[in-house]
Amino acid sequence: MAPEVQQFDVVIIGGGPGGYAAALYGAAAGLNVGLIERDKVGGTCLQRGCVPAKEFLETAHVRRTLEHASNFGINPGEVTVDFSVSQNRKNEVVDKLTKGLTGLLKGRKVTIFDGTARLDADQVVTVLDGADAGTVLKGTNVVLAAGSVPRTLPGFDIDGVKVVTSDEFLDLTSLPASAAVIGGGAIGCEFASMLSDMGTKVTILEFLPTILAGCDAEVVSVVQRSFKKRGIEVLTGVKATGHKVSTSGVAVSIEGAEDVKVDLVVMSVGRRPRTEGLLGEGTGVQIDERGFVVADSYMRTANPHVYAVGDVVAGTPQLAHVAFAEAIITIKMILGEAAVPVDYDRVPWAIYSNPEVAFCGLTEAGAKEKGYEVVVKKDPFGGNSRAQIIGETEGVVKIIAEKRADGSAGQILGVHMAGPWVTEQLGAGYFAVNWEATAEEAAALIQPHPSLSETFGETLIALAGRGLHVG
Amino acid sequence: MVDVTLPSLGESVTEGIITRWFKQVGDAVARDEPLLEVSTDKVDSELPSPAAGVLVQIIAEEGDTVETGSRVGVIDESATPSTPSSSAASAASPASAPAPTSTRAPAAPTSPVPGVAGLVLSPVVRRILADGLVEASSVRGTGPGGAITRRDAERAVALGPTEEVVVPFTHGQRRMGQHMAASALSAPHGYVAVEVDGAVFDRLDEAGRVTRDGVSVVDEVMVAVAAVRALGEFEFLNASVDGENLLVHRTVNIGFVRAAVDGMLVPVVHAAAGLTVRSLARRVADLEERVASRQLTADDLMGGTFTMVGPLSEHSLASVPLLIQPQVAVLSMGAVRREPVVVTDGGAPTLAVGRRLVLGLTFDHRVCEPYAAARYLERVATLLNGLNVESEL
Numbered sequence: 010m011a012p013e014v015q016q017f018d019v020v021i022i023g024g025g026p027g028g029y030a031a032a033l034y035g036a037a038a039g040l041n042v043g044l045i046e047r048d049k050v051g052g053t054c055l056q057r058g059c060v061p062a063k064e065f066l067e068t069a070h071v072r073r074t075l076e077h078a079s080n081f082g083i084n085p086g087e088v089t090v091d092f093s094v095s096q097n098r099k100n101e102v103v104d105k106l107t108k109g110l111t112g113l114l115k116g117r118k119v120t121i122f123d124g125t126a127r128l129d130a131d132q133v134v135t136v137l138d139g140a141d142a143g144t145v146l147k148g149t150n151v152v153l154a155a156g157s158v159p160r161t162l163p164g165f166d167i168d169g170v171k172v173v174t175s176d177e178f179l180d181l182t183s184l185p186a187s188a189a190v191i192g193g194g195a196i197g198c199e200f201a202s203m204l205s206d207m208g209t210k211v212t213i214l215e216f217l218p219t220i221l222a223g224c225d226a227e228v229v230s231v232v233q234r235s236f237k238k239r240g241i242e243v244l245t246g247v248k249a250t251g252h253k254v255s256t257s258g259v260a261v262s263i264e265g266a267e268d269v270k271v272d273l274v275v276m277s278v279g280r281r282p283r284t285e286g287l288l289g290e291g292t293g294v295q296i297d298e299r300g301f302v303v304a305d306s307y308m309r310t311a312n313p314h315v316y317a318v319g320d321v322v323a324g325t326p327q328l329a330h331v332a333f334a335e336a337i338i339t340i341k342m343i344l345g346e347a348a349v350p351v352d353y354d355r356v357p358w359a360i361y362s363n364p365e366v367a368f369c370g371l372t373e374a375g376a377k378e379k380g381y382e383v384v385v386k387k388d389p390f391g392g393n394s395r396a397q398i399i400g401e402t403e404g405v406v407k408i409i410a411e412k413r414a415d416g417s418a419g420q421i422l423g424v425h426m427a428g429p430w431v432t433e434q435l436g437a438g439y440f441a442v443n444w445e446a447t448a449e450e451a452a453a454l455i456q457p458h459p460s461l462s463e464t465f466g467e468t469l470i471a472l473a474g475r476g477l478h479v480g
Numbered sequence: 481m482v483d484v485t486l487p488s489l490g491e492s493v494t495e496g497i498i499t500r501w502f503k504q505v506g507d508a509v510a511r512d513e514p515l516l517e518v519s520t521d522k523v524d525s526e527l528p529s530p531a532a533g534v535l536v537q538i539i540a541e542e543g544d545t546v547e548t549g550s551r552v553g554v555i556d557e558s559a560t561p562s563t564p565s566s567s568a569a570s571a572a573s574p575a576s577a578p579a580p581t582s583t584r585a586p587a588a589p590t591s592p593v594p595g596v597a598g599l600v601l602s603p604v605v606r607r608i609l610a611d612g613l614v615e616a617s618s619v620r621g622t623g624p625g626g627a628i629t630r631r632d633a634e635r636a637v638a639l640g641p642t643e644e645v646v647v648p649f650t651h652g653q654r655r656m657g658q659h660m661a662a663s664a665l666s667a668p669h670g671y672v673a674v675e676v677d678g679a680v681f682d683r684l685d686e687a688g689r690v691t692r693d694g695v696s697v698v699d700e701v702m703v704a705v706a707a708v709r710a711l712g713e714f715e716f717l718n719a720s721v722d723g724e725n726l727l728v729h730r731t732v733n734i735g736f737v738r739a740a741v742d743g744m745l746v747p748v749v750h751a752a753a754g755l756t757v758r759s760l761a762r763r764v765a766d767l768e769e770r771v772a773s774r775q776l777t778a779d780d781l782m783g784g785t786f787t788m789v790g791p792l793s794e795h796s797l798a799s800v801p802l803l804i805q806p807q808v809a810v811l812s813m814g815a816v817r818r819e820p821v822v823v824t825d826g827g828a829p830t831l832a833v834g835r836r837l838v839l840g841l842t843f844d845h846r847v848c849e850p851y852a853a854a855r856y857l858e859r860v861a862t863l864l865n866g867l868n869v870e871s872e873l
Binding site: 039306307345348349350351352420443444445446447450 | 505538543600602603604605623624625627629630
C-alpha cells in the first residue's frame, strides 16, 4: 500500500536557521508548515557552530578576565581550567536554546519530522530515514534548507580524536597542549584564539597569503599582531598536504617545509553544501558544479514552487543571519507579498576571536578594485576611555568613504572594526553603509560617552573633515 | 461559528475578486459592519458582516477570485478580540489605498515579482528625493530588487523635480474607461439640445418637493418621468443596436448616471414605464442609498435601455454624454434656472421671472436623426410641464 501523502502549504527540508526561520515566519502568516530535520532543530548554528563555539570563546574570555583581575586589585588565586565543565555548560546552553526553539515551532503548529529528506518531482518530499522514515509529504511550495558540512583537505583523515573538524572540536572535553589549525578564516581564527587563550600552543596554517581573507588588511593586522603577542604562530602561504598520527601526536606535512608536530589538528577550511541525495528525478532544481543550489535573489530555484535558503544557496555568504533574511524573503514570495532581496555585498560579518572583528561593506582594497577613489579614516581603541577602563585597548575602527570631486568624503562604503565587543558595535556601521549615509550625515549623530562606540563616532567626525579627539 | 460566504453579486455574476479585508484575523466586528470588499467586472461592493463576533479565519485572501456562495471567512460569535485597538490598526493598514508605483521594469528575476521600488527607502534616499522634489515612484532603482540607491536618487534629483507620476487606474476607472472608449469608437454619436420652459418646477416648489412617502423629489426625477412617458411615442429611442437590426425594447429600464468613488456608475430602475414621480423618486432614492453604501449588485447595473443624466452642478447648462452601450439614446439636462422670460399671455409681450432648462439628447446616428431627436425633446418638455404635480406626488 502506498503511504498516505501528507499535504502542507510549505514543506521545509532542514531545521537550521534558514529552515526554522522559514517555518516560524510562514506559520506566523497562517501557512501549514511541515519541517524535516535529521538531527535536532537549530542546525549547524545552534548544534555545532556559532552558538557552541561562542560559548567556548566566552570561557576563554572569563579566563582572560581572571588573569587580569589583579590589575584591578582582585586576586583570585591560582586559575585552573576544567574544560569538561565548560563543555557541560555549553551543552546546557545549547539544550536550553533547542528546547526553546522546539517550543516555538510547536507553538506555531509546525509539524516536525525526524529524518533525512529527498525532494522528488511535483514537490513530493520523502523522509528516507530516522524516526519518520517512509513518510511522504507534498508541499504546495518546498524550501530547501539542507545546510552545509565542514570541508576537509585531501590527505587528511578526520578521525574525530587527533584530527577534527568543527563538528568534533566542539565536543572536546579536554584541551590539547598544542594544536594546528588548518585554515585561517573566521572559524579557524576563532578556534585558534580560543585555544590560545585557554593555554594551548597554536599554529595556524593558511594556504592564502593572509589569514582572514576578505577582511580589511588593517583589521587583519590588528588580529595578527594580537595573535603574535599571545604566541600564536601564523604561517601563511603554506600548503598542508597530509598528516601522520603517532603516539606522541600528529605531524602535519607542509609542502616544501618541515612537519608541524602537534597534539591536535583542527580542520577549518570552509563548508560545503549538504546536497548529496537531496534531489530525486524531475525536480527541475538546478545544482551547480560545487553542489550548491542555484537560486535567484528572491530565493527561487528553477522550479517555481521550490525555494532555497541558507548555506545550500550558491554564491551567498554562509551566515545564520543571512539565512534568516532569506527565509523571510521566501515566505513573502510564497505569500505573494513584496520582498526586498538581500544585498549580499552589505551584510554584517562578525568574527568572535580575541580581538573580535566585525565589518560591513567594501574593504579599502575592494573599493579601489571596484574603481572608487576613497577617503579612509581610522581610529584606534587606545584613546577610547571605555576601552581604557575595561583594559582592552587593542583594536581599530576604519571607515572607507567614496571620495568626492572636491576631495571630501562622500558616501560610506565600508565599516571595519577589530577590538573589544565590536560584534556588538557594528550595528551603527551597518546602518550607515546600508542607508548609504555620507560621512557628514552619520557624523552628525551622537554616540554615548563613555562608550566603546565613541571610536566609531570619532572616526566619522574625522572622516567628515576635521577630527575632534583624533584626526 | 458563522461562515462568511460570498453572496450573489448579480444574476450574471458567478465570481468576484476579494479586493480588501477591512478586518484582520482576531479583530472584533459588529453585525452589518463592512467586512470585505469584492470587485466584479461591474462594480466594487462592500459586504457587511453577517454576525457580530471576532473574525477568526480568512479563507479567501485579498486578490483571490472566489465563486459566489463559497466560504471566504469565519466569524466566531463567542470569541474575544485578540487586539483591543484592532480598528485603529486595520485603518492604518497599507492596503488602504493603491499607492502610485513606478514604471520600473524588474531587474534580473526570471519572472515577475511583486514590485519593491519605493517599498523600502533608506532615510538618506528619502531625504534626497524630498529635498529635490522628486517622487520615489518616478525613480528607476538599480539596487537589489529595484531598490533606489543614493546614486539613483542623486541622479534623479539632478534631472529636476518630478513632472509626472504614474498612477495606475483604479478598478472603477478601468471599467468606466473600457466602456466609454468602446462606446465612442463603436457608435456615431449625435447631439441636439433645446431650451424649454420649467414652470412645472414652480409648482413642485409650492408642493414642497416631497412625496407622500416623505421622499424628496429632485428635478432629475421629474424630467425622467416625462422622458420615460415620451418614449412610448418614440420607441426607437428605447432600443439597442444588434448587428444590422434594431432591438426595440418593450420595457423601459432607465439608468441614472452617478459618480462613484473612482469612476462612474449607472444604476438602473427597471420597468419604469408606468411609474409616477412618487414611485420613481423612491426607486431612485433606494439606488442612491446603495451607491453610497457600496451595496449595489451587478443586477442593479444591468439591463438599462435608456439613460438619464441629471444636472451635473448647480450652474450646469447642458452636457453631452456618451451613449451607454448598447443603448441608442441618453437624455441630459442642465440645472433649472430662474430667467427673465417673455410672456405673451393674451396681450403684448412682457418680461417676467420664469424657469428655464436645457434638455439634450445624445443619440446613435445609425438609429436616429437630429430632427427626430429634437421632436422627442420637445415632447418631453410638453409632458414635463403637463405633469399634475399634486397627483404625481
